[in-house]
Amino acid sequence: MTTIAQLRKAALALPETEEGRHFGMVAFSVRGKGFASLAKDGCVQLRLSEDDARAALAVHAGAEAVLRSGATIGVRLALAEANGKDLNALVRAAWSNRAPKRLAAAMDAADATGDLPAAIGRPATRALLSAGIDTLERVARHSEAELLAMHGVGPKAVRVLKEELAGKGTALRA
Structure with a gap:
């Protein structure tokens, strides 16, 4: 069972990540662009590329696509249902999707x-x-x-x- 502490640790370990609130939810952003948030119902919403979202939906049975104007912009899944390793990978993918290209490239190079x-x-x-x-x-x-x-x-x-x-x-x- 994954907790908000694990979500927070995964998000804040990434460069230039800030924690704040967005529509009453705990939210994480990089240079002002949100990439993860936790709703009051315990679901985490992650801004992912369409390919990453499709892969996450295939792996996590309880996950739902987040749509905007008919396009998939991420996934929503119960935090408690994600294991820590999967959550870390999803948070990293969401961060990479929203981070400036140079910052994301520097992080990839560091890996x-x-x-x-x-x-x-x-x-x-x-x-x-x-x-x-x-x-x-x-x-x-x-x-x-x-x-x-x-x-x-x-x-x-x-x-x-x-x-x-x-x-x-x-x-x-x-």
């Missing part, structure tokens, strides 16, 4: 992390990828101070990177 360890966290991964550092080999070309100077890369991320590099028999540049 294709080469051999960067997931343990460094998403902010550090995004910071490294935006600097063109997508492998541990490229991380090793930088000093600890250079990495820490990047917005999003903190002491924990540097510690994890140093451990990964040590495991491969290399280290950060001095």
Whole structure:
């Protein structure tokens, strides 16, 4: 059984997501464009592309299409009936559908992390990828101070990177 806390966690983990209210419902938006909301009856409404909506309707028997002017603009399903993994994927798809193209592309690029360890966290991964550092080999070309100077890369991320590099028999540049 999925809860509003899980919905909130999934939505707020995505870049530039804000929580607010829309017609009395808890709602999540990216740069002012709503992508998910929770009605008082416990149903979550997600703004999805037509293809993503069709796929969600095929997988979730209790889901309903959300229509506007005869076109499918998303799905509505009981939050309690969605498992957490499916909800995370649907929230991510809805966010991608409504986020600016550059922001969505940057998030997709951050998911294709080469051999960067997931343990460094998403902010550090995004910071490294935006600097063109997508492998541990490229991380090793930088000093600890250079990495820490990047917005999003903190002491924990540097510690994890140093451990990964040590495991491969290399280290950060001095």
